[in-house]
Amino acid sequence: MSTRYAAKRELLLDTLTQQLPELEISGVSAGLHVLASLPLGVDEQRAALRARDAGVGVHDLHRHFTTVAHRPPAFNVGFALPTESELRQGAQLLAEAIRNDKRPQASTRRRLVPAR
Numbered sequence: 698m699s700t701r702y703a704a705k706r707e708l709l710l711d712t713l714t715q716q717l718p719e720l721e722i723s724g725v726s727a728g729l730h731v732l733a734s735l736p737l738g739v740d741e742q743r744a745a746l747r748a749r750d751a752g753v754g755v756h757d758l759h760r761h762f763t764t765v766a767h768r769p770p771a772f773n774v775g776f777a778l779p780t781e782s783e784l785r786q787g788a789q790l791l792a793e794a795i796r797n798d799k800r801p802q803a804s805t806r807r808r809l810v811p812a813r
Contacts, residue, residue, distance in 0.1 A: 702729060702777060709776045709784050716792030729777040732758070733791075734769050738799045741770030747794035748772075753787045 706726065713720055713733065721734040735741060745757035756773040774791070776784055 705776045705779075705781060705784060706731070708781055709774070709788055712785050712788035713792060716789055717795055720792070720795070730773050730775045732771050733774055734771045735795060736799060739770060739795055740798055741772070744770075744795050744798040745772065747798055748791050751790040751794055753790045753794065755791065 703726070709731065710722055713722065717736075719736040722731050723734070724731040735744065741757045741759055745755050745760075748755050754775075758768070758771040758773060772791075779787060
């Protein structure tokens with residue numbers, strides 16, 4: 698990978714991890730995309746729509762599956778085309794879209810008093 702793409706990848710990873718530390722990033726350093734696995738409670742399609750509404754292009758992973766995939770929700774995020782400032786701003790907007798979609802997890806504790 699050229700030093701230019703390596704620098705852009707590092708910028709994207711640094712910005713995403715600063716903005717949303719619970720995001721799990723994977724993907725080989727030789728590629729032009731990373732896979733960002735979403736935190737628990739985030740709906741992949743809804744968060745992708747929020748990101749697109751904010752002007753960030755992402756590919757929600759499960760949209761293209763033709764079979765049931767037992768994989769956590771994730772986005773495929775490219776970094777080759779945007780400028781460094783666009784990557785920084787896009788990563789911030791993407792993190793905001795994910796944070797705004799996060800739903801609280803249902804409690805696993807049993808209620809001691811019946812709900813009325």
